[in-house]
Amino acid sequence: MILFTVDTLNKRGYNLKYEFEDVDKYLQICKELQENTPKVGSSKLLAELMEDIGYFDYKEIYIFFEIKNVDAFEYIYIYDYADLEYIIEDSKENFAKVKVEDAIKLIGFQLSE
Secondary structure (H helix, E strand, O other): OOOOOOOHHHHHOOOOOOOOHHHHHHHHHHHHOOOOOOOOOOOHHHHHHHHHHHHOOOOEEEEEEEEEEOOOEEEEEEEEOOOOOOOOOOOOOEEEEEEEHHHHHHHHHHHHO
């Protein structure tokens, strides 16, 4: 499913500040707006994250994402993650520090049909 940007949601009458602030509310709104949306992402990403959680017991991670456009709306595509020790070299990259449980919800939502 599609993770809409806050700009897209706010243009449709919602009032959110940040996609990763209240993930449960954000995902509920995104779910309401799905209409024949394509499945995006790779289940490999979620599998790798779950494996790393088992090994390293991460509490928070960085998720890396791109903002893409489809028709008249923007959406977020999560493509990678890193632990908090990772030094972000390219400040042009979009990233957010999130709780691992929120990252799992976001990636799982992105993968669901």
